Amino acid sequence: MINNTMVRKMLLQETAAVHRTVGSPALLTALGVLMITVMALFTAPYVGMADNGDFFRSIYSNGLYFNAPDYDAQYFGYFVKQYGIYQYFNENGATLGSSQSLFIKLAIGLNKLLFSSQVFDIRFQAAMYTIVYVLAVYLLIEGITWKLPRRQGIIIAILAIFIFGDTGYTAYFNSFYSESLVLIMMIFVFASWLLLYRKRYNDYVLLGLFVISSIILTTSKQQNAPVGILIACMAVSLIWVRKDKLFRLLTLCSIVLMMIAGIVTYLNISKEFVNINQYHSMTRGVLKGSANPETTLKSFGIDEQYSLLKDSIYYEQYGTVDVHSPLLEESFYSKYGFGSILKFYVTHPDKLSSILNEAAQNAFTIKPAAMGNYEQSAGKAFGQQSHFFSVYSLLKDKLAPKTFGFIVLWMIVVIGLYMPSFVTAVKFGDFRGMQKMVLILTAMGIGLSGILVSIIGAGDADISKHEFLFTLSFDLVSLLTLSSVISRFFANSKLPVKGPAVPYVKAEKGVSI
Secondary structure, three states, rough: OOHHHHHHHHHHHHHHHHHHHHHHHHHHHHHHHHHHHHHHOOOOOOOOOOOOOOHHOOOHHEEEEOOOOOHHHOOOOOOOOOOEEEEOOOOOOOOOOOHHHHHHHHHHHHHHOOOOOEOOOOOOHHHHHHHHHHHHHHHHHHHOOOOOOHHHHHHHHHHHHHOOOOHHHHHHHHOOOHHHHHHHHHHHHHHHHHHHHOOOOEEEEEEEHHHHHHHHHOOOOHHHHHHHHHHHHHHHHHHHHOOOOOHHHHHHHHHHHHHHHHHHHHHHHHHHHHHHHHHHHHHHHHHHOOOOHHHHHHOOOHHHHHHHHOOOOOOOOOOOOOOOOHHHHHHHHHHHOOOHHHHHHHHHHHHHHHHHHHHHHOOOOOOOOOOOOOOHHHHHOOOOOOOOOHHHHHHHHHHHHOOOHHHHHHHHHHHHHHHHHHHHHOOOHHHHHHHHHHHHHHHHHHHHHHHHHHHHHOOOHHHHOOOOOHHHHHHHHHHHHHHHHHHHHHHHOOOOOOOOOOOOOOOOOOOOO
């Protein structure tokens, strides 16, 4: 028999469900980010990213070409939103293998369906990325705020809008830089792992999302080859999250797939890109700042006359040497590689410290300063950047200490905050309880790989873009840590926690939330 108490309980549960969906911090964040992104990218003056000379690698093989007669004059200075679509056989092969091509082709398909078969408007790509990005942000905040009281959730939502609504991130959508895909997929990886161990949504669906986003992230750019291998190694702990044999088998297969993706991405790096990065790793890395470049070259078995290449770049029009010459291949490129450069830095800690601090100068930059954000038709100065909703990226770039020591300190503080709950989880064999620490270590490792692969593999050439993974990982880990600090503050204070009676479970004490 149904009594009044049971009816009231059912009504409270229904109200709670409505509150969770309609008034959730995740939905608030998603709507906020969506509104800001639409205003920035789809209303005049449109915000995008100028081409630094890399776009040709992405567009030619996907059936697009530069149709603006003065395109060359707009490099670095102006964002271009329209490109031509090939109307005949495209003889251009892919200069690099990237999962980005799938998204470009999908955007071209939408463009042909809704706009034109001859002119491609990059805003179709931006619209597609925006939709997926908003979903990724929603899942991220849902994972962070799940079971938190409403007041705490709203505070975290505001912080998330402040960070992920920043046009320093979203301006990439109106460009052919693979950072767009890196941004979205990294958030999906972080969010799906977070939701998986917090038992929010179906574990199998989340595992599928985790694997797919990890593979797309790894294959989005060749620099990310170590990312797939790192995620695969760290994800081993997910095998014991559930006792189901099927889940464990699928998780194991997923780990193998992610590992293969990393290895294949590395093996598919073309010889041209190997030479470009190898050239810069020596001229813009090992030799940069060297007081005696001749001696440094001699330690690699390289002729001392190549000290003239110090600080030079591969793309110089009138360089001191032909970078494509067989002579350079025989007497320069063949003398060193990733391993020997790594050994050099390990045996020269002063040089390693110097280049790590050099990397730290750009580690907190979201939007490269060298590239403009406006179209030429907007009447803005060459290279002018948009400051619309970019307070976070500006403050982060200006105020963050530009030393590698700060990065190490940040890691120590974050790991220290979560160590007690991790030790407790290990003590009781609670694999779900261990996952937050594993996730944080994975994100930190991915961020550090962005720095180390950049400086060892290519010196300081285009370093601000190469370190994008670190600045993104820093934001994800810092937001998660801030949410735990906010939760601890409310748990330890005597402030009343207002909000719906049922939809959110009161946070537990400690940083294990």
